[in-house]
Amino acid sequence: MTDIRRKPRHRRRRTAVAVGVPLALTAAGTLAYGTDLGVFGADAQASASAATAAPAWATATADGFASVDSLGQNGTYGGRDGRTVTVKTLADLEKYATAAEPYVIVVAATIDMNPVGKEIKVASDKTIVGSGTSGQIVGGGFFLGPGVHNVIIRNLTIRDAYQGIWNDKDHDFDAIQMDGAHHVWIDHNDLRHMADGLIDVRKDSTNITVSWNKLSDNNKTFGIGWTTNVVTDITIHHNWFRETEQRNPSTDNAAHAHLYNNFLEDAAGTTIKSSYGNYSRGGTKMVLENSYFQGMNNPVTRDSTATIVQRGNTFVGTSGRNESGGTAFDPKAFYAYTLDKTADVPALLRSGVGPRGSIGTTAATTATTKAAAATTLTVAADGSAQYRTVQAAVNAVPANNPSRVVISVKPGTYREVVKVPSNKPHVTIQGSGASRKDTVIVYGNAAGMTKPDGSGTYGTPGSATMSVQSDDSQVRNLTVTNDFDESKHQDIANQAVALLTQADRIVLDGVIVNGDQDTLELETAAKDKLGRVYISNSYITGNVDFIFGRATVVVDKSVITLKKRWNGTSAGYVTAPSTPADRKGILINRSAINGDVTAGSFFLGRNWHPGGDTTVDPQATVRDTTLSAAIKSTPWSDMGGFSWKDDRFAEYRNTGAGAGTASSNRPHLTDTQATDQEVTDWLGDWTPSAS
Template sequence: MSEPRSTSRHRHRRTRTGLAVGVPLALTAAGTLAYGITDLGVLGQASAAEAVPTWAADTADGFASVNSLGQNGTYGGRGGKTVTVKTLADLEKYATAAEPYVIVVAGTINMNPVGKEIKVQSDKTIVGQGTSGHIVGGGFFLGQGVHNVIIRNLTIRDSYQGIWNDKDHDFDAIQMDGAHHVWIDHNDLRHMADGLIDVRKDSTNVTVSWNKLSDNNKTFGIGWTENVKTDITIHHNWIRETEQRNPSTDNAAHAHLYNNFLEDAPNTDIGSSYGNYSRGATKMVLENSYFQGIKNPVIKDSGAAVVQRGSVFSGTSGRNESGGTAFDPKVYYPYSLDKAADVPSVLRSGAGPRADIGTTAAAGKAPAASTKAAAATTLTVAADGSGQYRTVQAAVNAVPANNPSRVVIAVKPGTYRELVKVPSNKPHVTIQGTGGSRKDTTIVYNNASGTPKPGGGTYGTGGSATVAVEADDFQARNLTISNDFDEKANQSIDGHQAVALRTAADKVFLDGVIVSGDQDTLLVDTAAKDKLGRVYVSNSYVVGNVDFIFGRATAVVDKSVITLKKRWDGTSAGYVTAPSTAANRKGILIANSTVNGDVSNGSFYLGRPWHAGGDASLDPQTTVRNTSLSAAVKSTPWTDMSGFSWKDDRFAEYKNTGAGAGSASSNRPHLSDAQAADQEVADWLAGWTPSAS
């Protein structure tokens, strides 16, 4: 950026708990932890020698992500060996083992005897290979104390014994009695003798997401205990042609249901008796779900609570109840809502097993020496020479020009002090760290705007970037990108802007990364003024102090932590964002995130307008919504820049929380509910749905 600003050295702050990779906001009940860079991604035991496929780096959201009972998030068998099974004997062998495993089910496995439930032990991921993983005639059981389990991308079906309301055959797809930290995701569960999912006997910290649940009498039961302990998140599930327990939630301490689609098709043999049921002393929050043709869509006991907001009821009848007080889910974890009207189409296309889960090649395994790099879909990088390339840039260079499909550059743990540029003619590139933590793999350099270039002149702000991305459909995950320019040692240099990552492309997805610097850390740009550039940052950390999220792109920072740093001289003062948005474009959106850091109270602005080159036609925009703001944020969070008033541009907040949040005023504009409905993540992404590939 053209305006000189002072900057800082990074100061660390230790916190008492770490974070699982991909779960940066495993919040306590108070929701006030401040995370420093030294605490990022400490969970996961994968060594440099172990391969971590892209999908295996995924971790749970919702209550399964919360740090409790000695378990910080749910990441399953990450860090253990990945094994592929095709027989019941092998599946049972690895699922019941004491050590962690990622178990890939490749093909159909028939349970013998029918109704068998494999007793899964802790630290397991059981995942179907694409859409081929089927468990027929039985399921899985998670007993007392079993924890950190992921069951994903499977079809579990057909233990039905011919009796609709079967009280003799307890043949469930997934049953848990006293388990905790369990993630059930992207499965197809159907036609079982009893329930599809039973969460019983004080099981807690459970997330059930993106599943298809169908063709069954009793769908999903929760509770069966006098204790009020269960914390459960149920989101983006398609529940179709089921009669009862959709779900039935008995004595749950916190039940958060959102963006589910309950459908009772007309003129079939299966009719719903009720939908979401809050029983006993349950406290339920129900948001933005869609009920189609359901009888008694929402019911509650007299002692239970249901807080409803935003759902659609189409062709429903009977009881639709709410009342009592519940809880604020955002105290425990971040999330974003799809519009209720969009839920049927979103789930028809997105629920159930996916072809891209369970099939990615292990990232740490190099192809045979005879394989041509240009034809490879996975290129490995290792500083010690154990990969195909020793530098990240060498692997980028090996990607063929105008490559038509995804190329994964799998980078083994280590520090790579180099400059990396992904040119515009190499789209569909993923750079992924293969370690157990995003701290394990670091790409770092130390150029600044005023650093002299070998051939004369200086680098300038954009040219200072450690990693520069000019190719569309780029992804980065499970690594750190840093600029460690030493400002204190370079006070004689004019221009301390030092970019860690510059993007000048469309459909850039940064997932589970750390982007760290001081001034101008993350530059979200576009290929040209008239080009669209969309950037989605999720489950990540962005660290800096002056204008450290800036540029003209349409950028979303979602479900992430923005860490504020002191400047090089120990002072606390700075600006989070500096958008330079074109008129009629979306700017920078910070949503469902946390802004904090080891800095003084009231010392940081949320943003200021950057009219690059003095261009008065620009209309900079930053919206910060549904985000926890620490006391470091000023009570007047926006300020002018280079003679341009922030009040002439687009700066606003919506439903933020924390000590740094404040009520609406002329110096602190808030969106109305109607305005906020048009400033959600989906509005920014404009038809693009980022997904790991």
């Protein structure tokens, strides 16, 4: 983008206005590049897996803490936005469970793990569901690693990895283990007789709901913790613990643990004796409601540093410690729920837990492997996939394709220019690695560079490493970089775009977009065309006008990183909107703006009137966002002879060292203005989805 300074025609001054998000939403904290955060949740558009509507179990969403929006994930809905596939072999189960794409995976057979103890590494956006009572996993289970999110495991029997040693120290064979996962729903399973845990929620895993499961015949049954951080939010309700010795559960350093309507039973005359029931350890805050304890030793215990608030529980034939104390939290401040009567819990759970014949058993499970593969193209630089370059895969997409085509790009560095033309809609370019850093698309063109054919310079849009010109397209889980070296080329125009959009209904989710000047250009197909872009869970880096253009843009739950200039100085502008009149501009929402730059050196934005265009009405709003000390106390700037005060710039409820009070040089929205200008107003009739 070029700063053309021309004297504007006289225009009437207007009050700055902008848009926002629901007032209940809070500012985002700092995210980690390596975390694979998800896309959309409870408000996403579900896509049927067949010509008819998908059955309820294929589109089911979690309750409890798994339903709470956090970490860039809106609730837990699993693979409902992907295809439904039926599997009967270990190879097929592992293939789809580890795939980058969302899937509803119906397990319609008994699958023996090989070797015994194998734990399939489940990727994000998956529903793994048993077909009626026929879905069984024998001798192993599932592992959800750091950053894995939006996973549902339902209606399965997972059993028999036991190796003959009751307190087994050598075989860490779990039914379901999580290390740093979030938004997981474990529901209606029969989990039993494993060498180690039935469920392990470890290492800062959070937003977990465990409901309507039978956990039995096990020693170390359900552990929560293995971390000094107090971050885990977990709901455990309507589970039957029967003949389980310890960890029922053991809850260590959970920020919020809500246990209700569970049935803990130690039956008389058996060889398995309970050591303890519900245990609140470390810094845990636990609310324990309307649960039924029968024959349990030490049914409720707590550390002196932990909290348990008990309400409405029943204890029959129990002995030993039964403790409570401290203050906890109100679960209804996070989500709605209804308690069943405590007296009804044993009968209710004996008949209601475990796999259901009605789940996973309709005609909607007949999608085939061939159908799934037909809409996915794979790319690997080493030649191990269908295509070696991303552009080759784009070229293979049919013109005017009527439905989504996913281009799955394996980890690696792809030094190429990628362009998705306007006649190829519904394209998703998605990295298949565990982190957005694993797959990198990079090039180094700049506006002032001469094209190889000598036909002139690239210009700003032409410098883009990746250009998305087709409607309903997406970029997910990868990095796009323009690595043009300004220090070596001060003789030419050094605008260098990493990612350019020129279309409507574009999703950028879980991406890193790296550059210096003009990093992210957000345009429309033409000035009179609408172009909406939703950016979430992402990182955008740059220094001068690095989020700019005339599109209608929401940057949500993301981190904007300020960079020093090529010569080490700190000065720049985050946004440069060129919004047409009567359109929405750039909204930065629930995000963080920071970077290793000098305090007070960056503007939030300036008003771009391309070529001195007096008909545009640039708009930018930053709200519910954390601003570092790098932001100037007067955060908006004039450009090209136009006063920013004649255009639309505002803030609302920002925090951090760079936030400031309202003044004539720092306009803030009123509460009334903010409620009329939400994300939904920005996006109109479009609800972004993962499909």
